[in-house]
Amino acid sequence: MKSMIFNTPSVIRGLRQLTTSGIAGLIALGAVLGPVSPAAAHHGWPGFETDRLIYISGTVSSDGVWGNPHSQFDVTLDSSMPADTPDLRIPDELQDPEDSSRVNAARSYKGPHKELEIIIAPPAWSGRWGLGRALKIGERFRAVGYINRTNDGLFRPVVFWYGDDNVPVNQVLGNTLPVRAPLPK
Incomplete structure (x- = not known):
């Protein structure tokens, strides 16, 4: 029943x-x-301290991951860096004075880490702007970008330069910074 x-x-x-x-x-x-x-949160710009751009330089220290949704690798930072971004060629897409002046004025990293994990655009995007391969261990790497809000060992460039020739690679969608932070004083 x-x-x-x-x-x-x-x-x-x-x-x-x-x-x-x-x-x-x-x-x-x-x-x-x-x-x-x-x-x-890990990959989006809002997860990063977009109120100030930081300059870093060093050498690639891991094979990392070359793929989607983002490529990642480690960079051992130089023991001494200039006070701000050295004179490096800005990608054509970021040459608007509102953006290039901010990239050129970025202060060098002064944080606690000797190595940072770098997160860049996936291969299709990076390849479109000049990097069609994974970076090699020991290769020079310079970048201007942001530190992650919750993981201060994670860095996301808006532009980076690689190799001995400092080849520039745009890392923002289009031709403007995701946030135009105030210029440092």
């Missing part, structure tokens, strides 16, 4: 509606939580 109660058409219809509503609810929850996932 109990099995007959659960086999009635109204009960079956109710269970189907509950299942459909539950799936729809999970999809909606995923859409809401998706943009604030750890990956989004």
